[in-house]
Amino acid sequence: MQHKYIFVSGGVISGLGKGITTAAISLLLKSTGLKVVPIKCENYLNIDAGTINPIEHGDPFLCDDGTESDMDIGSYEKFLNSNMSKLNFVTMGQIYKTVIDRERRFEYDGEDVEAIPHITDEIIRRINEAIDQSKADIAVIELGGTVGEYQNIFYYEASRILTLKNPTDVIHIHVSYLPTPKHLGEPKTKPTQLSVKTLNSLGIQPDFLITRSEVEVDKRRRDRFSLFCNMQADNIISSPDVKSIYEIPLIFEKQGLVEKIIKRLHLTPKKTHLDSWIKFVNRIKEPKKNKATINIVGKYFSTGNYQIRDSYAALFDAIDHAAWQQNCSVTINWIDAEKMEKMPSESLLQDADGIIVPIGWGIRGAQGMIKAASYARAKKIPYLGLCYGMQLAVVAYARDVLNLKDANTTENDNNTKNPVIHLIPHQKELLKRRAYGGTMRLGSWQAIVSTNTYAFEIYHKYGGFINEKKGLTSERHRHRYEFNNDYLSSFEKAGLIISAKSVVENLAEIIELPRVDHPFYIGTQGHPEYKSRPLQPHPFFLEFINACIKQAQMI
DSSP states (O other): OOOEEEEEEEESSSOSSHHHHHHHHHHHHHHTTOOEEEEEEEOSSSSSSTTSOHHHHOOOEEOTTOOEEOHHHHHHHHHHTSOOOGGGEEEHHHHHHHHHHHHHTTTTTTOOOOIIIIIHHHHHHHHHHHHHHHTOSEEEEEEOSOTTOGGGHHHHHHHHHHHHHOTTTEEEEEEEEOOOOTTTOSOOOHHHHHHHHHHHHTTOOOSEEEEEESSOOOHHHHHHHHHHTTOOGGGEEEEEOOSOGGGHHHHHHHTTHHHHHHHHTTOOOOOOOOHHHHHHHHHHHSOOSEEEEEEEEESOOEETTEEOSGGGHHHHHHHHHHHHHTTEEEEEEEEEHHHHHHSOHHHHHTTOSEEEEOOOOSSTTHHHHHHHHHHHHHTTOOEEEETHHHHHHHHHHHHHTSOOTTOEETTTOTTOSOEEEEOOHHHHHHHHTTOGGGSSEEEEEEEEEOTTSHHHHHHHHHTOOSBTTTTEEEEEEEESOEEOGGGHHHHHHTTOEEEEEETTTTOEEEEEOOTTTOSOEEEESSOGGGGOBTTBOOHHHHHHHHHHHHHHHHO
């Protein structure tokens, strides 16, 4: 079949939900039996998202193949319930580097290398490569940023060129914002009209307009858009604010969006099959039987005077997925790790039914995270340490139980006499060369979970093993520093259980406390939050929420 392309662009403001829109459209197309490959085109010149501050651009989403991507890739995985890879993630840095490397190898035969056609050709090549390698029928391509920015113009040019060459195989969907000023009390259409005008100036006429607003768009607004944006009113799709992003595919389905897309692309009409998704959304909406409060002690919550959720997007999603399945309403308190350093633990953590210390880097706030790990252990509050949270739980245990008061990770104190967390030798060599992008254990790594451990029980209970007879599981990793095996026997004698070790290099993957000593105290070097799906929450989060419910009922 001829390649089919759907481009999704955004207008007026960033953060509209283009990624969710792309994921929702992909889900609807997949539900008809079509094979879909979603692709995110990012504007920045970074090769990937791994070196970007999470406050700057949100939580980098980690794929099985080690790709450190944009958080929208996580939305694609969750909606489609399938793994993404480097094929689904394109940055302008990747594009420029590929073109310049070719020029240096004389692969353009002396031709002068220009943005058009060489940059646009590389963008199109990558889109087609993703279609071919995934054997997809349709690519749904999300264009990063907002129309009118200079950084993304070549993505729009690639869309225009593809449309010129394949007019019946390309559609363009524009997602735009309708502000509702409080002093006026009605949605204003002019910003979107100007956004579409900017799109027109690039040679692109959108086939569909998705209007993001606080409430559903009325007939008057549709008529205005139809007149001034040169579109049929039926092709203007309302996307109002909702309590859960997972409602969006059903909102689009009610308006016949997928049927219209299939017709516009000259494909055979097919019925959508959304029964499991509808049941899932109904489960989200139903009143919850249980309640729990979870305190997350992190360091990437604030930007200026504002707090943001996106720095820990995958974690919040994983909590939601598990809580919905466990019929639990969760209240989340964000605790700044730096505040924890200066204040008594009780003042910030005493009302928690569960404590999570998530991913982090460097010394800022680390002592606050260590205090949280110590407090959770001493007060027998369910604790889940994720990556850095596992490492600092080890540091806390070394200081509190092994009485190694100067124990630390060499990430924060390279001169510590008790480096219970450290760099393994080959990582040290890479860091000497400032090869920061090559020093991490990235992507999916397999581990053997010991029988007669809580971790084994959890994987067994919720079906998380690759091979249960071997105790084999796999989690995604994104870290540099490791548990120091020189201290292994000391920790085990003192009661800490190393419940899983990696198949490669025999590295500690999961730690836990005995069930007789603590209801739930687990640290994992991997990132279970990146593998959580709406219809398939991760076992660790399911059991953690279960432990938090029991804790709440005890109080």
